[in-house]
Amino acid sequence: MPVDASDARPVLELERATKSFGAVRAIVDGTITLYRGEAHALVGENGAGKSTLVKILAGVHAPDSGDLRVDGIDVHFRGPADARDAGIAVIYQEPTLFPDLTVAENIFMGRQPVRAGRRIDRRAMNSAATEIFTRLGVVLDPDRQARGLSVADQQLVEIAKALSLNAQVLVMDEPTAALTNVEVDRLFGVVSTLRSHGAAVLFISHRLEEVFEACQRVTIMRDGAFVRTDPIEMLTVGDVITAMVGRKLDTMFPKTPSHPGDVVLEVRGLSRTGIFSDISFQVRRGELVSLAGLVGAGRSEVARAIFGIDHATAGSVTVDGKPLRLGDPLAAMAAGIALVPEDRRQQGLVMGLGIDRNVGLASLRRLRRRGLIPRSAERLLAEDWARRLQLKFARLTDTVSTLSGGNQQKVVLGKWLARDPRILIVDEPTRGIDVGTKAEVHRMLDDLTSQGIAVLMISSELPEVLGMSDRILVLREGRLVAEIGGSDATETSVMRAATGQEAA
Amino acid sequence: MTATLSPPRQGHTRFARAGFLMRVRELGIVLAIVLVFVAATSVNPAFARLDSVQQLLIGASIIALMGVGETMVILTRNYDLSIGSILGLSAYVIGMTFRAHPGTPIVLGFLIGIALGAAIGAINGWITTALRVPSLVVTLAMLYVIRGVDGVIVNGSIIGSDVVPRSFQAVGFATLFGIPWMAIIVVVVVAVAAYSLRSFRWARDLYAIGSSPEAADLAGIPAGRRVFTAFVVSGALAGLAGALFLALYAQIDVNGGTGYEFLVIAAVVVGGVAIFGGSGTVAGAALGAFLLNTINQALVATRISAFWNQAIAGALLLAAIAFDQWLKSRMTTKLQLEKGALREQSSD
Known part of the structure; x- marks a missing residue:
């Protein structure tokens, strides 16, 4: 369905929205316009503000400033229920189901069909759920508990919930991250059905090939701000990536030439069923190696398995050639490994x-x-x-x-x-830190490597990865897909590997 | 598009079917009750006599009644520790009313107890939801506050059978077709609550709040109002329990109901209500109360030291919680394996 912006009124408009959490400015210019019948992609790097924008549309966060209009009318959502009543349904990255309730109850929570005396009509509810699943072309028992459903089936329940709302705007935040190819195809089938019924679909995805396959227009965000909105046929994958990352490396990275010594940490075939598999790499004395990849690619999970917090289901780790007892943080500490976790408030302090x-x-x-x-x-x-x-x-x-x-x-x-420590693993060492201290942390990491410590850094900030690393290991969906030398790496090459576009 | 769908995955559906596990759990408790009953009767045949069975029902009644309210609170991932104290205060205030106004209709006695309990429950609920204080702390504090107030009011005096009207006491011992009135009242309350918890939107909200507070927020469920209501109901039923307590024992002093909150929580958890909320039934909770009481009286009937009673109750509690955790982790593991298998298959 072609989208002609001129003759139609947008079903949803967000203009110059801002949102800060304490000192962190999550969004400085949230702008997006959706028309009926279009599938619209929202893309950007990790931390570009996409999820915050989604939560503004969903009524979870109220914007600090800016305008939100539904069908041309200004709205101020006081909570998710308001957004839902305005016809906006959101499918989150992580399914938000009630594990103890049935599939049908999850779909109709708070809106269950009732009969005389306002009693819930379970039979009507179950058959309404079945009807939606039939429309989706799937078979799922509506009377089954949601606990134990596969992530894909949980997504289906979320989608069914959105359908049952007859939403005019359907927002999907990374709906395909947990789905198999077949299920993604099925989802796209649903999306085109919804569009043909006049709904607007906002689709957030890191998989650019999907964006190009399923969407008509794309909005690109960077550093919490709107960059551009264009019809998809006017862009190439390269254009999108450039617009996503487009910025210069600044002088925040005081990287001094390193002189890597012997191998200190060696990881061989490390796997954890369902999370990551067959991860092998080495880190040398005085070397800083980065684990790059999108959120959810399994980077932190690899670090947690090396340090022994999570159990690995296969593979081995050696420190100085000596095998490390896996699944035992005390053994990892005794071997000289230190882990600075991602969430310092919960896990670090x-x-x-x-x-x-x-x-x-x-x-x-x-x-x-x-x-x-x-x-x-x-x-x-x-x-x-x-x-x-x-x-x-x-x-x-x-x-x-x-x-x-x-x-x-x-x-x-x-x-x-x-x-x-002999080996320092740092997970998102500068997240939520002001610029000045960030540079100090970078200098510290550089000092440590020149003292001969092996550093394994996990970071979602590409400039940091590029500015600090001797080598970059890129993870995608639990697999090690690329190893790039620090001087050869560019934002584009890392992003391509992380999003599965390495062939280009 | 819809023609190329993957085949549906239907594995373990019967196992995970809603209510199936609950029914297994409740049947298990019934079975345990029968086993204890048969064992005790084989040692001491008097255990199966009508009056003995009536005692079993009466003894479980008060705990089962409070278990209904506690279940509603625990479903929302909150806890009410004040119910034992509410029972004591309610019984004493009713007794005082009878002493001061000997002609008070017995129905009014019940209503006073219920209203008093509901008022205290409202305070619990308000502090928990409006001030966002963990209910464990709020109701623990309330437990002591009420006990203290109780002590001041009682001031060493005891309400005895002389002031409790005979007709009020009759609720404690009279029977209908051999079934004690107390048990009938409790069964009616349990039945109404069980039906309501299955059938009304507000009641399903209680399960949703305890099952996933974050998802409940996103679904726009008025969690504060629902939790408040649960505390009011829990308080009101504890107040009613106070009236039954007075009717049954015909006397009350400052220590009446001490420690009942833990008996009730034990019964509720043994009865299959998840301690972290989200699942369980009032029928299960009532059966849990009946099981614990049956074990207690079976030990008396078989002349086994009553000290064993507490040890057995504790062991059952641990077993119940361990079973729930095992079940949950089993289902989560299954989920992860399935996810991994799917990923392998899709990356081929």
Whole structure:
């Protein structure tokens, strides 16, 4: 169905929306226009603000400023129910089902068909669900519990929910990430049926080939801002990628030439069923290797398996040629591995404890004197690292929750560096950190490699990956798909590998 | 397009079918009750006498009644620890009313208990939902606050059988066709609650809130209002339980109902209500109460030390929770394996 913007009124318009979370500006210019009968793609790098934009449309977040219009009328959603009543249905990246309820109940929650006395008519509800599944061409027992459904079937339930709403706008945030090829085809069939009924479909996907296959127009976002909207036939995959990443490397990456030594960390055939498989790579002394890839590609999961938090189902890890006992973080720590996790508030710090006690947490055994931890020893250690990391703080006993994001990250780094690690794994080391501290963290990582520490960095920020790495390993859907030398890598080559466009 | 669909996956549907597991669980409890009953009777035939069976029903009634309210609260992933104290206060206030106004109609006695409990439940619910304080803390505090207030009001005095009207006490011992009135009242409450929890939108919201709070938000479910209601119902039923307690024992002092909250939670969890919310039935909870009480009285009848009672109740509780966790992890593992298999197949 051709889309002619001139004669139709848009069904949904978002103009110059902004949204900040604390100091983090998630969206600075959220702009998108949807017409009836179109499939519209929204693309952008990790962190470009796509998911925040979706949540604004869904009524989950209220924009700080900007206009939202449905059928030309200004609307202000107070919650998801308002957006739903306005005819906007959203299918999230992660299915949001009630595992304990039945499939039919999940579809009709809060809108169950009722009979006399406002009692739920289960039979009518189940047959309505069956009817929708028939329209979708699938067979799914409506009276089955949602727990234990495969992710693809969960997506189907979400889609059925959206259909049951007779939504005029259907937003799908990465609906295909968990689907097989056959299921993706089936989904596209549904999308074209919906379009022919006059609904607008907003499709968020990292898989550009899908975008080109299923959509008529594409909107590109970068760094929380609208870049451009164009008919898809006017663009090539290359154009889209350039518009997604288009920016220059700045001077934030003080990378000094490295002199890699012997292999310290060797990963062979590491697999975890359903998450990632057959991952093999090496990291040398004094080398910084990045794991790049899209969110959900399995990067953090690989790191967690190396450190022993998650069990690997196959493969081995050796440190200095000695096999590492997998599934045992203490063994990993004893072998000299340190892991600075992605979520520092939940996993990296004890937010209610002081700086001194957080820094000492990973070194308690060393600090211990006759079974007790002397506060003085803890303080000495913390003072030392606070100075070395140029931590900004009032008192060492201040709880870490009072520190800025960047300083919190320094505390986590200090905690692990205090153990004198040989291998440092950092997961999103600069997420949510201001620019100045970011550069400091980069300098620190560079110092560590020149001291001979092997660093494995996971980052969703391409400039950081390109600016800091000796080598870049690209993961896609749980597989290692490319290894690119640091000097050969460009944003485009990494993005192509990460999105499955490496042939171009 | 729809002609090229993949074949549907229907594996394990019967196993995962809604209600199937619940029914297995409830049948298991019934079976356990029968086993305990038969075993106790074989040691001491008096266990099967009519009055003994009546005692089994009466003994389980109060716990089962409070179990209905507690089930509704736990379904939403909240906890009500104040119900034992509500029972005590309610019984005492009703008793005081009878002492001060000997002619008070017995129905009014019940209504006073229910209203008092509902009011306290409303406070619990309001603090939990409006101020966003974890209900575990709110109701634990309420447990002590009420106990303290109770102590001040009671001031060492005891309400005895002399002030409790005979007709009110009759609710505790009278029977209809051999079935104790107390058991009839509780069965009616359980039946109404069981039907409602299956049949009304607001009731399904309770399950949704406990099953996934995030999804409930996204679905626009008024979680605050529903949780508030659950606490009001729990309080009201605890207040009613106070009236039954007074009718049954015809006396109440400051310690009446102490520790009942844990008996009730144990019964509810043994009865198959998930401790983290989202699944379970009031019928299961009532059966759980009946099982624990049957074990208790079977130990008495077979002259086994009553200390075993607590150990057995605790062991059953652990077994119930372990079973639930095992089941959940089993289904999650299955999900991951399936996802992995699909991915392998699609990347070929």
